[in-house]
Amino acid sequence: MNIVLSGYYGFNNVGDEAILYSIIQALRANDPNVGITVLSNDPTYTEKTYGVKAVNRWKLPEIFKALKSADGLISGGGSLLQDETGPKSIPYYTGIMKIAQVLGKPVFVYAQGMGPIHKPFNQKIVKSVLKNTQVTVRDVASKKLLEDIGLNHSIKIVPDPVMGLTRKDTSSRWWTEQGFNGPVVTVSVRDWPSSVDYKKKMADALDLLAKDGNTIVFVPMHGEHDDKTSKEVAGMMSAKSYVSPYDDSIEQKINIFGQSNLLIGMRLHALIFSAITVTPFVALSYDPKIDAFAEISGQQVAGHVNVDNWSEQELYEDAQRVLVNEEAEKKRLEDKIGPLQKQAAETASDAMEYFKR
Missing domain, CATH: 3.40.1190.20 (Ribokinase)
Incomplete structure (x- = not known):
């Protein structure tokens, strides 16, 4: 075929x-x-x-x-x-x-x-x-x-096709070289036209998380575009943060999310990578697809980048709540995601049967 x-x-x-x-x-x-x-x-x-x-x-x-x-x-x-x-x-x-x-x-x-x-x-x-x-x-x-x-x-x-992805044990050389100690919060941010200064709110919330002893690592998902935005938000922070290589492979990015304790994310497939590694996330939404995936994953949407009804303090508290209850959050995510991973693989079978008919 x-x-x-x-x-x-x-x-x-x-x-x-x-x-x-x-x-x-x-x-x-x-x-x-x-x-x-x-x-x-x-x-x-x-x-x-x-x-x-x-x-x-x-x-x-x-x-x-x-x-x-x-x-x-x-x-x-x-x-x-x-x-x-x-x-x-x-x-x-x-x-x-x-x-x-x-x-x-x-x-x-x-x-x-x-x-x-x-x-x-x-x-x-x-x-x-x-x-x-x-x-x-x-x-x-x-x-x-x-x-x-x-x-x-x-x-x-x-389910989204990526839910059915079979992970390969491909480590990130960059991550290994950093030698991070303690909890890590990964961040996926993208540029989006908005009258809300969501980047500054993110930066301030991340500073609060860093003050608690969390290491902040940005993971660009769309090449140089997200690399630029990640560095922009990192530059707004007072605390030290890291930006992983934008040209890392898919497997390497999945590995980074899998080794972190929490993702604060805008990009849908950052959330999905986090989910398939059973890493809890807090989403910031710019599109209904983010809300939809957070709902089926049982994870929280902290706010919408075009709606000024959330604060850096609230984003910080949402993230901190997940970190404090990390094991329970991982179990809840695993229960939600497990069946979806099996269903995602079945879509390809449906397509091939359709073509045969």
Whole structure:
């Protein structure tokens, strides 16, 4: 079987690369001989990193050729079908699906987070294209959005693909070299337009945690973008903190979260990495997907970066409460996450069965 994968791949975003890695891993667990071609912004990197074929996601002749010889297209995961961050995402990803449909290839929408879809025209495009696909989404809000725009066929809710990731024992050389002693609080922060000075609030809360004897370690999840923001927040702190290498591998970042005692995080896949290592987290939300994952994980959202109704003291107290009750929090997280990890691996099996039919 030959499968084409379409998503936000090859852009040096650890979260999306983790999605790709986990889908490839799950497909190969079902069929070690499966052929996989990824539509990538950086085909050379994708081929070298994951041992798959890759073609340029912007070159239509290459896309046509890959789809023509495929048994099916997987679209996802991630938040692909939304018009919040720009006008191009929906036309691009639905366009890829439409090409597959014209070529007579089945399309499987894989654990996507849907929306927001503000423009009525975009809603019509999504409805038109997705009515001829098998759809799985990663949360209740995504399913409701699709139902609200008129999709009335079966929509299955499944965990984010990264939940099914099988961890490798890949240590971070950087972490080992630091020789940290005592509890460590990891931090995932991203830049986000807001009238709320959430970065300063985070910095002040982290200073309070450092004063209690916690080591503060920033973990950039989106290359140089998050590296810059991490250093910006670290520069606002009075206490010493650390920023881990932005170009660490997925496995190395997972290892860092796994060795920490708590994550304070904005990035969804930082929260997921934390969850699969049974490391409790306190989330700061900028998007409904953060609230949704915190809810299913039984973890707290301390505040929203666009709503000025939380303080650095409250964020500190939320984090301190988790640290004091760390073992109980880990047990609660493990109970919530265990079943989701098994379900996440089953999505790949559903996709392959769909293509066979």
